[in-house]
Each structure stands twice: as C-alpha cells, then as structure tokens.
Amino acid sequence: MSRDGEEMKEPPLIGGNHSFHSLTDLICGLVERRAPAWWWIALMVCSSAALTGGLMTAYVISTGIGVWGMNQTVGWAFDITNFVFWVGIGHAGTLISAILFLFRQKWRSALNRFAEAMTLFAVACAGLFVTIHLGRTWMFWYLAPAPNVNMIFPNFRSPLSWDFAAVATYATVSTLFWYYGLIPDFATLRDRATRWLPQHIYGLLALGWRGSGRHWHNYETGYLMLAGLATPLVVSVHTIVSFDFATSVIPGWHTTIFPPYFVAGAIFSGLAMVLTLILPLRVACGLKDVVTSRHLEILCKLILTTGLLMGYGYTIEAAGAWYSGNMFESYLAYNRATGPYAWCYWTMIACNVLAPQLFWFRWFRTTPFAMFLISLLVNVGMWFERFVIVVTSLHRDYLPSSWKMFYPTWVDIALLIGAFGLFSTAFLLFLRFVPMVAVSEVKAFLPQADPHAGGHGSSGDPAPLDRGPMEIVGDDLLEDEDEDTAVHGVLARYATPGELRAAAGQVRAAGYRKFDTFSPFPIHGMDHAMGLSRSRVRFFTFVGGLTGVTFAQTLQWFLSTSIYPLVTGGKPLNSAEAFVPISFETMVLYATFGTILGMLLLNRLPRLYHPLFRGRDFGRATDDGFFLAINADDPAFDPDRIVSLLDRSGALSLEAVRGE
Amino acid sequence: MALIFTQRADDWLRRGMAGAFASVVLGITGIYYYAPPEYTRVGYAPKQPVAYSHELHAGRLGLSCLYCHTGVEESSVAKIPPTQTCINCHQAIKADSPQLEAIRVSWAGGSPIRWERVHQTPDYVYFNHAVHVRRGVGCVSCHGKVNEMPVVVHEKPLSMGWCLECHRHPEEHLRPPDQATNFEWQPPQGQNQRDFGLTLKDQFGIRAPETCTGCHR
Structure with a gap:
C-alpha cells in the first residue's frame, strides 16, 4: 500500500475557506439577522397545527379519552403509537450527540446541536401523548413516588413505572446535556449582541462563560462524562419502552427480540427525521459548508444499516412465530400480513426495508431530492410500524368473540397533526433563538484550530509569525500608581491557538501560576501547557451516580416492603431484579446533576461579572481571539518582566485590566 | 469591550437563586401542609338548620348513638334520623x-x-358501617368524641392513608362489639389496648383488607 497520502485523506469536515470569525458570523447570523419570509410562513402553518393540538388536548382532558377511537379490545391505539414513535425519533439526537462523541466521530459536531433539539421536542410530544392517555391527567403525579395522604406508591415491579423513570430521566438529561453544550455558544451570542435584551438574556444563559482554559478543562471532562452517561441511557430508554409490550402475554408483543429491535428502530426513525429536517435547512440557512454532502452521505449509510437491522427484526418476528408452533403467535403473523390491517404491514415493509435499500447506490446518497423522499418514506414507515405493533397485535387476540377493529376518530387524527405542529413550531423557534450548529465545536475542526497548524509531525510548536511590534493598549500600563482601582492583571492577545499554547507553556516555565488562557474552543494540549492536573469533575459524577443508585434502590425496597407492601402478579415484595431499571435511570440522572454541578462549582460559575470583561477586545475570546491573562496577585508578578516575556512569546497586543 | 454585567449583577443573581430555591421549598412545604385532608377537612363544622347538640343528647343525657342513627349495625350507612x-x-x-x-x-x-353532611367518603370508596361496628370498631375511632361536641366537628382526616393505618393494625382500635357506641370505654384492667385488640382480632377472625379491591370495587 504505497498509496499517496492525499488520496487516503478524508475530505475536510468544513467546506469553503472559513476563518473562525466567518464561521461565527455564518451560524450566529441566523439568530441575529431578521427572520426570513419562509420562516414566518412556516411558523404560521406550524403554529396553527400546534394550536389545533392544544385545543384537542384540552378537549381530551376535559371530556375524557372516550373521544378517541379505542375500544375494549384495542385498548391502546393512536396514543401509544404516537408515544413510541416520538420517543424513537428522539433517539437519533442522543446517538449523534453522545454515542458518536464517544466514538470520536468528528462529523457529528455539525449535526449534534439541532439533532439534540429535535430530541427534546420529540420527547415533549411523546410526553404529551403518554400523559393524556392516562385519562385523568391531573393525577399524573401519582407516577412518581411522592409521599401522599393516600399512602399509595407506584408498583416498581411494573414496566410502566420503569417507563416513567426512563422517559423522565431521558427528557431531563437530554435537556441538561443540550444546555451544557450551549453554554459557550450563549457566551458568543452575548458578546456579539448589541441590544440590551439579547445581551442580558444570553448573558444570563451563558452563566458568565469566558472561554477560560481552566474552565474548558473541566468542561471537556464533564462533556465526556455526560456523553458516557447518555449512551447507556438512550439504549435503556427504548429498551424499557419495549418492555411495556414485551413483558405482557399478548401474541406479537411477548418476544425477546423487542429491546434491540426497538432501539434499532428508534435510531432508524430518528436519523430519517434528522435527514428530513437538515436537507431543506442547510439550503435555507446557507449551511452547506458546515453540513457538507459528506455528512449527508454518512447519514444515508447509517439509515441503510439500521434499515437492514429492521428487516432482520421483521424476519425474526415471523420466523419466531413459525418456530414457536404456537397457534396464536402463528395466527398473529398471518393476520398481520393478510388481515384487515395488511396494508399497514406492507406499507411498513416497503418504507422501512425496501426504500432504504436504494442507499446502496451512490446517486441516491448524493441527490438531495432522492434522500429527502426516502427519509420521508422512512418516517411514514416507522409510524406505521408502531401502529402495526400496537393495534394489529391487540385487535385479534386469543378469543375470536372479542375481535374488533380500530378506526381513528377525528380527534385522534387532529392530535396526530397537532403533535407534528408542536414539534415543528418548537423547532422553528429553536432556529430563531439558539445557534443551530455548535459553534464552539465546529470551530475546533477548522484546519487552523490545530495547534500544530503549519506542518503535522514537526517537533514543538510553530515559531511566532512575523507580526511587527507588540501593541500596548492604553498608555498607563501598570505604571501609574495613583489610579483608584487596582490592576487586576495583564491581558495579552495572540493570533493563533498554537501561539497561545506555546505562550502558556512559557509563562508557566517563567514561574507564574495565577494565569489563564482564553479561547473560543478548547485547544488540544492546553491542559498540559498550563500544567493542569486531571479534572475533578469525574468525582462529582461518581458521587452523583452512587447517590442515585443508593437512593433509588433503598427507596424501592423500603416502599415495596414496608410502606406499601402490596403483592402484585404473585411476585415477592422485595423483587430485586425488578428494581434494576429504575435504579439505573436514577443513577444516570443524579450522575448528570453531579457532573453539571461539578463543572459549575469547580469553574466558579455562574459569575456574570469578571474584571477581564473590561479588556478592550476580550469579547473576541468567544469568537476568534486567543488571550492570555496573568493575575496581578501572582507572587511573581513584575510588570517589566511580563512585558518582555509576552513580547517574546509573540503577543499581538498587551493591556492592563483594572477592576476588583 | 463594554461591560454587560456589573459586580452587582452577581449579587442579584445569587439573591435570585436563593429566592428561587426558597420559593420551591416553601411551595412544596405549603402543598404538604395545606393540601392534605388533615388541613382541608379536619375542623369542618358547618352550621346546622337546627342547633342540635350532641354534647347535650349523647353526652349529658346519655342517649345511645343507635337511637337516632339506626341501621348502623345492619346497613352500610349510618342513617340521619x-x-x-x-x-x-x-x-x-x-x-x-x-x-x-x-x-x-x-x-x-x-x-x-x-341537615348539613359533615363526614363523607368519596363515591369511589365502598365503606360499610355495619362491618366495622359489628367487629368492634367504635364510633369514636372515626368520628371522635361526638359526646363532647356541641357542634359536630370533622375530627379525623378520613384520608386513605389514615384508613390504611387501621387496616394494617386494627388491634389498636378494636373493642368488644357491644361497646362500639361507648365513648368512655377503656381496655380491661391490667391489659393494654394492643394485647386486648389482638385477642379480639383472633376471636373474630378480623382480616382487614389492604388490597385495592377492599374499598374500590
């Protein structure tokens, strides 16, 4: 293999000739500029649908779920179909943000932000359906083990309780993970904003983030922890959703293939939704440089892979029914393919198994129109899959005398439309107020973000570029002692991440300890240059997780055996195995709280005011500026020495910052 | 660059966070204090169309409960005369x-x-007076010392958790069935309520239901 290196190289992650600043402009501009006409039109259409959904929800809650088309035989229909469909859609967001992060798939950074937003809104839709299907929605809080005067508690041996824990944890963790990733980007928006309101709203949301090297160090560890927690979480969620079915004795539900088959289906449908959304958006928002055709091709390949898994699942279902020799199982398989709902079954097969096969051909993976069409088909197919699982399994079970058909009422259909309206309205609002691409993450993948830029493999850091004499901002640098406010420190700006890293190393070698670096994205190797030890965020994660698992296990055991000792399904009061899912979910939840709390505490955030914000160009620290600050209270602080040291290290400018 | 937040902003943020935390704690405490029947139902004493005094009739005059509330030993409801x-x-x-x-x-x-109704169980609760009275649960256990009330007051919460307490440990409240209407009854000399109650529980084979269908049918 003496192939030329050029040919083996992966195509660049970011197209065009972007600088840090042009990338910030491109993505933040979407939020800052006036909304385009298409956005207003889309918002009008979608919010009308959402309003329909809202009215229908009010109608269902006030009247009762009898307005749905369900009956004694088909006790679950559109409600649970929609619930499972929407939870599944959400899974792709976490796959992209967490699982692909652990696998170091750099291309994910272009997609993770908006895929995670999609997760949140999809889970909200799922939550809507599962909440109103309770019937007496106002008794929702009974799902949680809150102490109450009735002294009744959830049955922890039921998958429905696990489901509540899983979906609630998933919604919370996804929201927090999303927000965690947003903190640096909110800081960027804060520093770019010119009007009072956005400055303060984004400022509050950014918690005073200033891109400090010490902060990035804890932040990155926290991000890794969160990704590590979200990965098993996302697998557990659809597994537990499948338990709602698989632990019952209904033919077609009672199968061991369900958990993996549900998880694969969830990711399959979610990726299709990502593709459906990003194809028009990258054109409308001018993001073709960030979400390149390479990204789309990878998504298509993932859809093809998960589509094949779905085909395997459908085959195993039929094969299992045949192999079991069970009359009811066999009839179910036969009824699905030939019964009154056969058209749903074959729609599902055509959309989920056959349509993705087109992605074997390069033309379909590179033609936006074809990709869009196939992704829509997969969305439709996955909805029908949920419908087939829920309704066809129920409508003809053991006793032919109780066989019945399900027909949706207008309320069912209006709610289905309403959920899509809610989802798309929330998504449109997200596009307007939050950067739809993780700015700080994609910047790190620009070629110039590599601190070794200018020749990989060359030893050491690149020599400072020829920059002319160092600019001294203000004339009063450190000299005039009669100023009222004390000097906080010295702030130097550098041109590239590589120079900043080298300077940090030199400042440290010169004996300074109270110094910090500031950059719009974490710089590779900066923790070594600054001499930082491993981040302690991981201890917070560990303690949080341990607290969660202990708390949940104790709570379930204590409530089930002492406070509410109710025998259900002939199971022992202390059913340790049944307590595992909720203990796991609570562990993830508390570990997430611990991680975020740890990052904030170790970084002393939120801290809205900092003297360095007075620095002339400091706002560029969240855009394209690379800064180094030495605190005045460092024992080695000596103005003359610092000026010459920083001048030698290649600083572009130097400024004394005053303030408490 | 122009400062967006001054030093005071952090003070306000800290105050705001403390305030939010305090409101959450106060809110939860408030719900747990004000929402349960211990607060909403206990102490309910409506004005009746006739100023009938239980303290006079059942207390000082010694009228039996059964004289007016007939059928309490045979029927699921204690009748209003x-x-x-x-x-x-x-x-x-x-x-x-x-x-x-x-x-x-x-x-x-x-x-x-x-008459204004004072004690009422919800429609979805199947409560049978006869079963309780004939197994030796006294009137006083659920209605309090009515013989000392000039105006009847809702004294017990009658919440489900409160019902369950007794259903799990009926011995704390059992007495000989013929003493059911006696407000002054005490366990016999030398025996405490618990031991005496356990004897009665055995004697009458009392198994107070703790499953859902015991009361919700």
Whole structure:
C-alpha cells in the first residue's frame, strides 16, 4: 500500500475557506439577522397545527379519552403509537450527540446541536401523548413516588413505572446535556449582541462563560462524562419502552427480540427525521459548508444499516412465530400480513426495508431530492410500524368473540397533526433563538484550530509569525500608581491557538501560576501547557451516580416492603431484579446533576461579572481571539518582566485590566 | 469591550437563586401542609338548620348513638334520623321551645330538615358501617368524641392513608362489639389496648383488607 497520502485523506469536515470569525458570523447570523419570509410562513402553518393540538388536548382532558377511537379490545391505539414513535425519533439526537462523541466521530459536531433539539421536542410530544392517555391527567403525579395522604406508591415491579423513570430521566438529561453544550455558544451570542435584551438574556444563559482554559478543562471532562452517561441511557430508554409490550402475554408483543429491535428502530426513525429536517435547512440557512454532502452521505449509510437491522427484526418476528408452533403467535403473523390491517404491514415493509435499500447506490446518497423522499418514506414507515405493533397485535387476540377493529376518530387524527405542529413550531423557534450548529465545536475542526497548524509531525510548536511590534493598549500600563482601582492583571492577545499554547507553556516555565488562557474552543494540549492536573469533575459524577443508585434502590425496597407492601402478579415484595431499571435511570440522572454541578462549582460559575470583561477586545475570546491573562496577585508578578516575556512569546497586543 | 454585567449583577443573581430555591421549598412545604385532608377537612363544622347538640343528647343525657342513627349495625350507612325521631321526645319535652321551630315546621309540613353532611367518603370508596361496628370498631375511632361536641366537628382526616393505618393494625382500635357506641370505654384492667385488640382480632377472625379491591370495587 504505497498509496499517496492525499488520496487516503478524508475530505475536510468544513467546506469553503472559513476563518473562525466567518464561521461565527455564518451560524450566529441566523439568530441575529431578521427572520426570513419562509420562516414566518412556516411558523404560521406550524403554529396553527400546534394550536389545533392544544385545543384537542384540552378537549381530551376535559371530556375524557372516550373521544378517541379505542375500544375494549384495542385498548391502546393512536396514543401509544404516537408515544413510541416520538420517543424513537428522539433517539437519533442522543446517538449523534453522545454515542458518536464517544466514538470520536468528528462529523457529528455539525449535526449534534439541532439533532439534540429535535430530541427534546420529540420527547415533549411523546410526553404529551403518554400523559393524556392516562385519562385523568391531573393525577399524573401519582407516577412518581411522592409521599401522599393516600399512602399509595407506584408498583416498581411494573414496566410502566420503569417507563416513567426512563422517559423522565431521558427528557431531563437530554435537556441538561443540550444546555451544557450551549453554554459557550450563549457566551458568543452575548458578546456579539448589541441590544440590551439579547445581551442580558444570553448573558444570563451563558452563566458568565469566558472561554477560560481552566474552565474548558473541566468542561471537556464533564462533556465526556455526560456523553458516557447518555449512551447507556438512550439504549435503556427504548429498551424499557419495549418492555411495556414485551413483558405482557399478548401474541406479537411477548418476544425477546423487542429491546434491540426497538432501539434499532428508534435510531432508524430518528436519523430519517434528522435527514428530513437538515436537507431543506442547510439550503435555507446557507449551511452547506458546515453540513457538507459528506455528512449527508454518512447519514444515508447509517439509515441503510439500521434499515437492514429492521428487516432482520421483521424476519425474526415471523420466523419466531413459525418456530414457536404456537397457534396464536402463528395466527398473529398471518393476520398481520393478510388481515384487515395488511396494508399497514406492507406499507411498513416497503418504507422501512425496501426504500432504504436504494442507499446502496451512490446517486441516491448524493441527490438531495432522492434522500429527502426516502427519509420521508422512512418516517411514514416507522409510524406505521408502531401502529402495526400496537393495534394489529391487540385487535385479534386469543378469543375470536372479542375481535374488533380500530378506526381513528377525528380527534385522534387532529392530535396526530397537532403533535407534528408542536414539534415543528418548537423547532422553528429553536432556529430563531439558539445557534443551530455548535459553534464552539465546529470551530475546533477548522484546519487552523490545530495547534500544530503549519506542518503535522514537526517537533514543538510553530515559531511566532512575523507580526511587527507588540501593541500596548492604553498608555498607563501598570505604571501609574495613583489610579483608584487596582490592576487586576495583564491581558495579552495572540493570533493563533498554537501561539497561545506555546505562550502558556512559557509563562508557566517563567514561574507564574495565577494565569489563564482564553479561547473560543478548547485547544488540544492546553491542559498540559498550563500544567493542569486531571479534572475533578469525574468525582462529582461518581458521587452523583452512587447517590442515585443508593437512593433509588433503598427507596424501592423500603416502599415495596414496608410502606406499601402490596403483592402484585404473585411476585415477592422485595423483587430485586425488578428494581434494576429504575435504579439505573436514577443513577444516570443524579450522575448528570453531579457532573453539571461539578463543572459549575469547580469553574466558579455562574459569575456574570469578571474584571477581564473590561479588556478592550476580550469579547473576541468567544469568537476568534486567543488571550492570555496573568493575575496581578501572582507572587511573581513584575510588570517589566511580563512585558518582555509576552513580547517574546509573540503577543499581538498587551493591556492592563483594572477592576476588583 | 463594554461591560454587560456589573459586580452587582452577581449579587442579584445569587439573591435570585436563593429566592428561587426558597420559593420551591416553601411551595412544596405549603402543598404538604395545606393540601392534605388533615388541613382541608379536619375542623369542618358547618352550621346546622337546627342547633342540635350532641354534647347535650349523647353526652349529658346519655342517649345511645343507635337511637337516632339506626341501621348502623345492619346497613352500610349510618342513617340521619327523620323528623319523627326528634318529635318522639320533643312533642312532650320543650315542645314550645323557639329553638325547635324548624322541627315543628318540618313535622307539620312533611318536608324533611336539610341537615348539613359533615363526614363523607368519596363515591369511589365502598365503606360499610355495619362491618366495622359489628367487629368492634367504635364510633369514636372515626368520628371522635361526638359526646363532647356541641357542634359536630370533622375530627379525623378520613384520608386513605389514615384508613390504611387501621387496616394494617386494627388491634389498636378494636373493642368488644357491644361497646362500639361507648365513648368512655377503656381496655380491661391490667391489659393494654394492643394485647386486648389482638385477642379480639383472633376471636373474630378480623382480616382487614389492604388490597385495592377492599374499598374500590
């Protein structure tokens, strides 16, 4: 293999000739500029649908779920179909943000932000359906083990309780993970904003983030922890959703293939939704440089892979029914393919198994129109899959005398439309107020973000570029002692991440300890240059997780055996195995709280005011500026020495910052 | 660059966070204090159309509960007496008292007196008075010392958790069934309530249901 290196190289992650600043402009501009006409039109259409959904929800809650088309035989229909469909859609967001992060798939950074937003809104839709299907929605809080005067508690041996824990944890963790990733980007928006309101709203949301090297160090560890927690979480969620079915004795539900088959289906449908959304958006928002055709091709390949898994699942279902020799199982398989709902079954097969096969051909993976069409088909197919699982399994079970058909009422259909309206309205609002691409993450993948830029493999850091004499901002640098406010420190700006890293190393070698670096994205190797030890965020994660698992296990055991000792399904009061899912979910939840709390505490955030914000160009620290600050209270602080040291290290400018 | 937040902003943020935390804690505490029947139901003492005093009739005069609330030993409900029951005595005793005007009007006109209901279980609760009274759960256990109440007050919460307490440990409240209406009953000399209750529990084979269908049918 003496192939030329050029040919083996992966195509660049970011197209065009972007600088840090042009990338910030491109993505933040979407939020800052006036909304385009298409956005207003889309918002009008979608919010009308959402309003329909809202009215229908009010109608269902006030009247009762009898307005749905369900009956004694088909006790679950559109409600649970929609619930499972929407939870599944959400899974792709976490796959992209967490699982692909652990696998170091750099291309994910272009997609993770908006895929995670999609997760949140999809889970909200799922939550809507599962909440109103309770019937007496106002008794929702009974799902949680809150102490109450009735002294009744959830049955922890039921998958429905696990489901509540899983979906609630998933919604919370996804929201927090999303927000965690947003903190640096909110800081960027804060520093770019010119009007009072956005400055303060984004400022509050950014918690005073200033891109400090010490902060990035804890932040990155926290991000890794969160990704590590979200990965098993996302697998557990659809597994537990499948338990709602698989632990019952209904033919077609009672199968061991369900958990993996549900998880694969969830990711399959979610990726299709990502593709459906990003194809028009990258054109409308001018993001073709960030979400390149390479990204789309990878998504298509993932859809093809998960589509094949779905085909395997459908085959195993039929094969299992045949192999079991069970009359009811066999009839179910036969009824699905030939019964009154056969058209749903074959729609599902055509959309989920056959349509993705087109992605074997390069033309379909590179033609936006074809990709869009196939992704829509997969969305439709996955909805029908949920419908087939829920309704066809129920409508003809053991006793032919109780066989019945399900027909949706207008309320069912209006709610289905309403959920899509809610989802798309929330998504449109997200596009307007939050950067739809993780700015700080994609910047790190620009070629110039590599601190070794200018020749990989060359030893050491690149020599400072020829920059002319160092600019001294203000004339009063450190000299005039009669100023009222004390000097906080010295702030130097550098041109590239590589120079900043080298300077940090030199400042440290010169004996300074109270110094910090500031950059719009974490710089590779900066923790070594600054001499930082491993981040302690991981201890917070560990303690949080341990607290969660202990708390949940104790709570379930204590409530089930002492406070509410109710025998259900002939199971022992202390059913340790049944307590595992909720203990796991609570562990993830508390570990997430611990991680975020740890990052904030170790970084002393939120801290809205900092003297360095007075620095002339400091706002560029969240855009394209690379800064180094030495605190005045460092024992080695000596103005003359610092000026010459920083001048030698290649600083572009130097400024004394005053303030408490 | 121009400062967006001054030093004071952080003080306000800290105050705001403390305030938010305090509101959450206060809110939860408030719900747990004000929402349960211990607060909403206990102490309910509506004004009745006739100022009938249980303290006088059941207490000082020693009238049995069963004289008015007939059927409590046979039926699931303890009946509210008709005007006839009042007139039995009051046609002779204090027949002209102005306080009894409503009784006389009702008796003459045939329309019943609209007593205000004090104790009420929800429709989805199947509660049977006879079962409790005939197994030795005294009136006092659920209604309090009615013989000392000039105006009847809702004394116990009658919440589900409160019902369950007794259903799990009935021995704390059992007495000989013929003492059910005796407000002053005490366990026999030398025995405490628990041991005596356990004997009765055995004797009558009491298995108070703790499953959902015991009360919700």
